[in-house]
Amino acid sequence: MKFLPTSDAERQAMLQAIGAARVEDLFASIPREVLGPAKLGPPMSEIEIRRFLGDMARRSANARDTAFFVGAGLYHHYVSAIADQMLYRAEWLTSYTPYQPEVSQGTLQSIFEFQTHIALLTGLDVANASLYEGASALVEALLMAERLARGRNRAVLSAGIHPEYRETVRTYFANLDLEVVEVPLAEDGVTDRSALAAAVDDKTFAVAMQSPNFYGLVEDWKTASSVAGPRGAHAIAVIAEAASLALLAPPGEGGADIACGEAQSLGVPMQNGGPLLGFLACRTAHQRQLPGRLVGETHDAEGRRAFCLTLSTREQHIRREKATSNICTNQGLMALASNIHMSLLGKKGLREVATQSHAKAEYLKRRIAAVPGYRIPHVGPTFNEFVVEAPVPAAALLSRLAVRGILAGVPLSRWESGAERRFLTAATEMNTREEMDSLAAALAETA
Amino acid sequence: MSVEIEPKTDAAALGDRLHPEPRHEPLVFERSGKGKVGYSLPPLDVPDALAIPENLRRADVEGETEITEVEVARHFTRLSRLNFSIDEGLYPLGSCTMKHNPRTNEELARLPGFAASHPLAPEEVSQGTLELAWRLEQALKELTGLARVTLQPSAGAQGELAGILMVRAALAKTGDPRRVVLIPDSAHGTNPASAHFAGYKVQELKSNVRGTLDLDVLEKAMTGDVAALMLTVPNTLGIFEDRIRDIAAIVHAKGGFLYCDGANFNSFVGVAKPGLMGIDVMHMNLHKTFSTPHGGGGPGSGPVAVTERLVPFLPRPTVERRPDGAFTLDFDRPESIGRLRTFLGNYGMFVRALAYISAYGDRIGEVARGAVLNANYIRARLTGVYHLKYDAPTLHEVVFSDKKQGEHGVHAIDIAKRLMDFGFHPPTVYFPLIVPGALMIEPTETEGKPGLDAFVAAMRAIARESEEDPEIVLKAPHATPVRRVDEVAAARQLVLRWRPKE
Numbered sequence: 001m002k003f004l005p006t007s008d009a010e011r012q013a014m015l016q017a018i019g020a021a022r023v024e025d026l027f028a029s030i031p032r033e034v035l036g037p038a039k040l041g042p043p044m045s046e047i048e049i050r051r052f053l054g055d056m057a058r059r060s061a062n063a064r065d066t067a068f069f070v071g072a073g074l075y076h077h078y079v080s081a082i083a084d085q086m087l088y089r090a091e092w093l094t095s096y097t098p099y100q101p102e103v104s105q106g107t108l109q110s111i112f113e114f115q116t117h118i119a120l121l122t123g124l125d126v127a128n129a130s131l132y133e134g135a136s137a138l139v140e141a142l143l144m145a146e147r148l149a150r151g152r153n154r155a156v157l158s159a160g161i162h163p164e165y166r167e168t169v170r171t172y173f174a175n176l177d178l179e180v181v182e183v184p185l186a187e188d189g190v191t192d193r194s195a196l197a198a199a200v201d202d203k204t205f206a207v208a209m210q211s212p213n214f215y216g217l218v219e220d221w222k223t224a225s226s227v228a229g230p231r232g233a234h235a236i237a238v239i240a241e242a243a244s245l246a247l248l249a250p251p252g253e254g255g256a257d258i259a260c261g262e263a264q265s266l267g268v269p270m271q272n273g274g275p276l277l278g279f280l281a282c283r284t285a286h287q288r289q290l291p292g293r294l295v296g297e298t299h300d301a302e303g304r305r306a307f308c309l310t311l312s313t314r315e316q317h318i319r320r321e322k323a324t325s326n327i328c329t330n331q332g333l334m335a336l337a338s339n340i341h342m343s344l345l346g347k348k349g350l351r352e353v354a355t356q357s358h359a360k361a362e363y364l365k366r367r368i369a370a371v372p373g374y375r376i377p378h379v380g381p382t383f384n385e386f387v388v389e390a391p392v393p394a395a396a397l398l399s400r401l402a403v404r405g406i407l408a409g410v411p412l413s414r415w416e417s418g419a420e421r422r423f424l425t426a427a428t429e430m431n432t433r434e435e436m437d438s439l440a441a442a443l444a445e446t447a
Numbered sequence: 448m449s450v451e452i453e454p455k456t457d458a459a460a461l462g463d464r465l466h467p468e469p470r471h472e473p474l475v476f477e478r479s480g481k482g483k484v485g486y487s488l489p490p491l492d493v494p495d496a497l498a499i500p501e502n503l504r505r506a507d508v509e510g511e512t513e514i515t516e517v518e519v520a521r522h523f524t525r526l527s528r529l530n531f532s533i534d535e536g537l538y539p540l541g542s543c544t545m546k547h548n549p550r551t552n553e554e555l556a557r558l559p560g561f562a563a564s565h566p567l568a569p570e571e572v573s574q575g576t577l578e579l580a581w582r583l584e585q586a587l588k589e590l591t592g593l594a595r596v597t598l599q600p601s602a603g604a605q606g607e608l609a610g611i612l613m614v615r616a617a618l619a620k621t622g623d624p625r626r627v628v629l630i631p632d633s634a635h636g637t638n639p640a641s642a643h644f645a646g647y648k649v650q651e652l653k654s655n656v657r658g659t660l661d662l663d664v665l666e667k668a669m670t671g672d673v674a675a676l677m678l679t680v681p682n683t684l685g686i687f688e689d690r691i692r693d694i695a696a697i698v699h700a701k702g703g704f705l706y707c708d709g710a711n712f713n714s715f716v717g718v719a720k721p722g723l724m725g726i727d728v729m730h731m732n733l734h735k736t737f738s739t740p741h742g743g744g745g746p747g748s749g750p751v752a753v754t755e756r757l758v759p760f761l762p763r764p765t766v767e768r769r770p771d772g773a774f775t776l777d778f779d780r781p782e783s784i785g786r787l788r789t790f791l792g793n794y795g796m797f798v799r800a801l802a803y804i805s806a807y808g809d810r811i812g813e814v815a816r817g818a819v820l821n822a823n824y825i826r827a828r829l830t831g832v833y834h835l836k837y838d839a840p841t842l843h844e845v846v847f848s849d850k851k852q853g854e855h856g857v858h859a860i861d862i863a864k865r866l867m868d869f870g871f872h873p874p875t876v877y878f879p880l881i882v883p884g885a886l887m888i889e890p891t892e893t894e895g896k897p898g899l900d901a902f903v904a905a906m907r908a909i910a911r912e913s914e915e916d917p918e919i920v921l922k923a924p925h926a927t928p929v930r931r932v933d934e935v936a937a938a939r940q941l942v943l944r945w946r947p948k949e
Contacts, residue, residue, distance in 0.1 A: 001807070001810065001813055003546075003547055003549065003806070003892075003893055004813060004817050004892055004893070005893065005894070005895030006817065006820070006821075006895055006896060010895070010896040011820065013896070014820055014821075014824040014896060014899075015820070017824060017827050017828060018820075018823045018824055018826075018827045019827070020823070023816045023819070023820050024816075026816075026819045026820065026823050026840070026842070027715070027718060027719075027815075027816075027819065027842070028840065029686070029687040029689045029839070029840045029842070030687050030689070030715060030718070030719050031689060031691065031692060033692070033723065034691065034692070034719045034720060034723040034724045035718060035719050035720075035723075036592065036719060036720040036723055037717060037718070037809065037812055038589050038590045038716075038717045038720075038809070038811055038812070039589060039809060040586060040589060040590075040804060040805075040807070040808045040809050040811060041808045041809065042808050042809060043805075043806060043807055043808035043809070043810050044805045044806055044808060046551050046806075048805075049551060049555070049802050049805050049806060050551065050554075050555065052805060053555045053558070053579070053798065053801065053802055053805075054555070054558060055575070056560070056575035056576070056578050056579045057555075057558035057559070057560030057561050057575055058560055058575060059560070059574050059575030059578070060560040060561070060564045060568075060572065060573050060574065060575035060576040061560075061564065061568055061572035061573065062559040062560050062562075062563035062564045063559075063563040063564070063565065064559045064563050065559065068565075070565045070567055070568055072567055073789055074565060074566070074567070074789075074790065076563070076565070078486075078488065080485075080486060080516070082516060082519060082520060084557070086520075086523050086524075086527075087742075088550075088553065089524070089527045090532045090533070090534035090535070091527035091528060091529075091530040091531075091532045091534075091535075092527055092530070092532075092742065092743055093532070093548060093553070093740045093742060094532040094533035094534050094538075094545075094547075094548050094740060094741065095530045095531060095532040095533070095538075095741065095742075095743050096538070096540060096543055096545060096741040096743065096744060097543075097741075097743070097744035097745075098743065098744065099540075099875075100531075100863065100864075100867070100872065100873055101929070101932040101934070102864065102867055102924050102927040102928070102929055102930070102931065102932055103529075103530065103531035103867050103872060103924075103927055103928075104529075104530055104531070104743075105526075105529035105530070105928050105929055106526040106527050106528065106529040106530035106743075107530055107743035107744065109472065109474070109526055109529070110523070110526055110743075112474070112943075112944070112945070113474055113475050113476070113945070115943055115944050116474075116476065116510075116944040116945045117511070119944045120508050120509070120510050120511055121508060121511075123505075125944075126943040126944055127943075127944070129744075130745075132601035132602065132605065132745075132746075132788060133601060133788050133789055134789060135786070135787075135788045135789045136601065136605070136787065136788050162789070164786060164788075164789045164790070165789070167785050167786045168785070168786050168787060168788055168789070170785055171612065171762075171784055171785035171786055171787055172608075172644065172787075174612070174646075174784075174785075175612075175615060175624075175645055175646025175647075176644070176646055177646075218499055218503050220502070220503060245508075246505075246508055247499070247504060247505065248499070248503060248504060248505060249502070249503050249504060249505050250505055253505065262789070269562045269563060270562070270563060270564065270565050271556070271561065271562050271564075271794055271795040272561060272562075272564045272565065272566050272576050272790075272791065272794035272795070273565070273566035273789065273790025273791050273792070273794050274601070274746070274748075274788075274789075274790060274791070274792055274793035274794045274795060274796075275601075275745070275746030275748075275793040275794075275795055275796065276789070276790075276793075287941060287943060288941075293744065294943060295943070296937035296938070296941055296942055296943055297937065297942035297943075298932060298933050298934065298936045298937035298942075299932075299933055299936065300929040300930040300931060300932050300933065301922075301930040301931045301932075301933070302929075302930050304470075304471060304929055304930075305471070306929045306932045306933075307932075307937075308932045308934045308937050309934075310934065310937040310938045310941065310943075311938055311941070313938075315636070316604070316636035316637050316639075316640035317635075317636035317637075317878065318636065319636070319640075320636045320639040320640060320649075321639035321640055321642065321643040321649040322643075323636065323640045323643075325640070325644075326604045326605075326607065326608060326637050326640035326641040326643070326644050327602075327604055327605075328602065328603065328604045328635075328636075328637050328747075329602050329604075329744050329745035329746075329747050330744050330745050331745040331746050332741075332742045332743035332744030332745040332746075333740070333742025333743060333745065333746060334742075334745070334746060335745075336523075336742075336743060339475070340519060340523055342511070342512070343475045343485070343512045343514060343519055343522075344485035344486050344512075344514070344516060344519050345485065345486045346479070346484075346485060346486075346511050346512035346513050346514060347507055347508055347509075347511035347512065347513055348484060348513065349484070349485065349486040349488075350508060350511065351507060351508070352488055353488070355495075355497065356488060356491055358496070358497065358498075358499070359491055359493055359494065359495055359496045359497070360491075360493055362493075362494075362496035362498050363493035363494065363496065381498055381499045381500060381503065382498075383499070395569075398569055399569040399570075399571050402568060402569040402571060402572045403571055403572060407565070407568055407569075407572070410567045414567070429488055432492060433492040433493050436493075
């Protein structure tokens with residue numbers, strides 16, 4: 001076996017040093033009745049594994065070989081080759097959580113840079129080292145707000161937040177004696193400020209909203225912050241399409257206390273939905289309540305600048321059941337990929353990705369609106385994704401288009417009833433005008 | 448049988464060899480220069496529309512970088528060289544299972560059908576990705592001997608939460624979710640934290656003198672108000688609970704569930720089956736047992752296997768194979784605990800794990816046999832040199848302590864730092880908590896005898912130094928890119944980001 005470097009002679013010598021006759025003897029503490037080999041088939045060579053998995057890969061549509069407009073919280077954006085190739089370096093790939101800073105300065109400095117990028121983009125003061133993904137990042141943001149406003153027990157969520165994020169919140173909060181109130185959107189598809197205000201009481205610790213919201217509409221962060229602030233609750237800004245951060249007013253400017261969400265768009269391939277890259281940012285005053293890993297700047301014994309994990313006394317390996325969160329790892333490699341991507345694109349590129357995505361979506365919106373039978377139900381501004389109402393059931397329509405090589409979007413019926421003819425469609429800088437024209441033409445045929 | 452090994456006390460010499468460039472690398476923001484560009488996009492091929500009102504837009508992101516690809520390549524390459532990695536040498540971080548990461552798995556995870564696919568694409572064009580998830584579930588079912596597996600949890604800790612939430616849902620269905628989860632004092636910190644976030648009170652069980660669970664203690668604590676016992680098998684000392692079936696019987700007799708923290712599954716994978724042990728629910732860490740890369744701290748992936756009784760409560764959706772052979776997602780699971788995250792889980796890790804399992808096939812028990820042989824070899828060669836608080840047989844790891852060296856003022860952290868000078872990553876220190884000054888060593892199966900001998904020689908040399916020249920250990924490391932880092936200062940004066948100069 002090529003991953004096992006011990007020869008028979010070495011094994012014998014080792015057993016002799018241990019004082020055991022056979023390797024099996026080392027397992028004597030395991031009762032016989034629980035022993036049982038696994039039947040998994042013969043071992044495969046590298047060539048066979050490539051065939052086996054390669055066949056499955058070929059039987060799934062991918063964004064490179066299709067006209068691709070699927071989003072809903074996971075987007076097909078540009079990632080430079082260097083971002084991925086850098087991940088192959090063993091020093092990044094095969095190292096672990098930088099518990100020992102003297103031999104982990106590379107990872108630590110990269111995380112420090114990632115924290116800085118996220119702080120700059122969100123317009124907040126500080127960010128953590130990343131979280132699993134957007135939905136659990138929202139959970140952590142809510143729990144953080146609850147710690148900051150001790151004794152309060154209600155969280156108010158706009159229904160414009162991604163439905164899978166809201167479902168995740170319900171799962172996590174089911175047994176925590178905390179109440180989650182979801183406020184339906186107004187007719188025009190954006191958060192209903194007066195309904196939000198009505199749901200907030202003196203027991204509310206957080207008011208959370210998403211922009212662009214799940215239906216692609218750009219919202220004003222002040223909708224939440226103006227309602228939360230006066231009642232002593234914390235305003236949480238949720239971002240599921242982080243490419244928007246370089247174009248839209250940042251949460252920090254809009255009065256948000258905490259920003260959280262999914263940074264996959266910033267340098268992480270879709271990978272069929274994971275691994276992704278959750279983020280969490282906040283104001284300096286609240287930084288000691290941040291969950292997850294944090295990297296801080298310090299110095300070594302000779303006074304040189306150095307970095308290390310910090311505030312670990314908040315974490316589960318020290319605080320156990322009193323920890324701020326049960327999270328252990330962050331998304332180290334994804335945070336690195338994103339740091340490389342954000343550094344490469346920088347001030348100008350991040351903006352251009354956002355403006356191109358927006359301009360393409362505007363073009364696509366106009367083209368689809370012109371197809372007889374199709375309608376864009378919302379009139380408000382969108383970033384790079386919007387709802388389309390089809391004259392026919394959307395799920396079947398999208399399946400028909402998919403087998404023709406056009407992945408036109410996601411049916412809303414996946415998450416809500418009464419929206420059978422509606423779907424979400426997204427455009428990014430990766431889409432060409434030809435692809436968008438072909439989508440419009442295909443819709444015209446199916447109408 | 449002794450290997451000559453020289454401590455690399457000459458910092459400059461080691462620096463010259465491993466890090467010929469300056470060890471200090473500026474922040475990427477400090478490398479930025481006005482007007483530089485590191486990317487290129489095609490010219491916009493549609494009208495340059497901007498249909499967002501000005502009050503909802505921002506100005507340029509001040510402080511963001513302006514830097515070329517060349518400089519980015521240098522920056523991240525130089526930074527990488529400040530890291531120690533498995534490919535450089537033994538990384539015996541106990542409980543973390545730092546083993547070789549097969550590179551073919553990386554290549555496969557990047558195939559467009561996996562890396563550029565979207566979980567919300569119609570099922571008609573997603574059969575391959577669904578099949579892979581289904582196949583991984585079948586393999587994990589076979590390995591655990593349990594009824595079904597959810598792949599959704601993002602990491603082990605989220606798997607723990609999912610598992611306990613399923614237990615809670617099953618008990619709630621009977622009208623009594625109960626209030627307490629029992630956890631031995633040797634457990635990972637995530638266990639009590641996860642139980643807490645599932646709404647349970649944690650009751651700690653004291654280990655016996657052998658380092659295992661005391662059945663009398665369990666019997667007394669196991670009341671009708673206990674939802675589950677969370678047990679790490681083998682425990683964090685590397686000791687297998689040899690009375691596991693009796694433990695399960697005690698828990699089951701009172702209507703509780705036996706949760707297994709499968710962080711150490713790599714020590715018995717393919718050798719023994721949790722399903723035969725009476726375990727009801729167990730998470731696995733794909734980045735440990737199944738060798739998906741640790742990536743500097745994530746991504747993980749924490750599938751959870753369950754008995755038949757817990758199947759209705761699995762997170763949504765599950766992957767099913769229909770009678771016609773097609774694969775589909777099942778959202779219609781009314782008793783499900785819901786979701787723990789978006790989409791299907793850390794799919795890229797599923798690809799790597801299935802590739803890894805396929806490489807071993809029926810021979811996957813060799814993973815456990817190799818890991819256990821290596822750990823016992825280290826144990827045999829260092830016993831007497833370092834204190835071993837618990838002397839019960841151990842499997843894949845061994846936990847020594849700094850007790851002997853402490854007599855000379857040398858502590859676990861100093862031994863850890865000194866190991867770096869010998870070219871090794873330190874073991875896990877100060878964990879598990881029941882061993883004061885713990886040195887938790889896990890070599891994994893992918894280390895060969897020469898590497899183990901060199902590590903043993905280094906550990907012996909440090910033990911000698913601790914007696915004869917403790918200063919050199921106390922001031923270690925001497926040969927790393929930076930000297931000992933002041934972690935106290937970092938926590939006192941928090942600097943969590945770079946700021947642009949005014």
